[in-house]
Amino acid sequence: MDCPLCADDGGTLVARTREWRVVLAAEPDYPAFTRVIWNAHVAEMSDLDAATCAALMRVVLAVEQVQRAVLWPDKINLASFGNLVPHLHWHVIPRWHDDRHFPEPVWGRATVGRDAAVEARRASVAARLPTYLEALVQTLHPGV
Numbered sequence: 001m002d003c004p005l006c007a008d009d010g011g012t013l014v015a016r017t018r019e020w021r022v023v024l025a026a027e028p029d030y031p032a033f034t035r036v037i038w039n040a041h042v043a044e045m046s047d048l049d050a051a052t053c054a055a056l057m058r059v060v061l062a063v064e065q066v067q068r069a070v071l072w073p074d075k076i077n078l079a080s081f082g083n084l085v086p087h088l089h090w091h092v093i094p095r096w097h098d099d100r101h102f103p104e105p106v107w108g109r110a111t112v113g114r115d116a117a118v119e120a121r122r123a124s125v126a127a128r129l130p131t132y133l134e135a136l137v138q139t140l141h142p143g144v
């Protein structure tokens, strides 16, 4: 099977259990862009039974809560597409009014260039990354 999320972690590993893992995505404009990946190769949320689905959403919401507590974003975007990689994963993306794509999705057209405000926001998020990662690990281990 040619699936990148079966082949490797899909980002910098932050926490892992038998069922799921949380990784930091390598998105240069969005240093705290985080993914929650279901370890088994399933495509859709409804491939999981209700209890398992709820367990996965608890992890997604735990990541969201840590982002709110530590990064103070203006908004959080939760997304699950899997159009390119049909292996169940959730994007948890903290957003700010002065980020590059606001109010568009991060995959959309950039609304501004990498100007001073965008760079200041990116640097500010990057500076809080160690605190964010430590809080994520504390919250997610040994599993939520």
Ligand SMILES: [Zn+2]
Pocket (backbone or CB within 6 Å): 003, 004, 005, 006, 007, 040, 041, 042, 086, 087
């Ligand atoms: Zn897979």
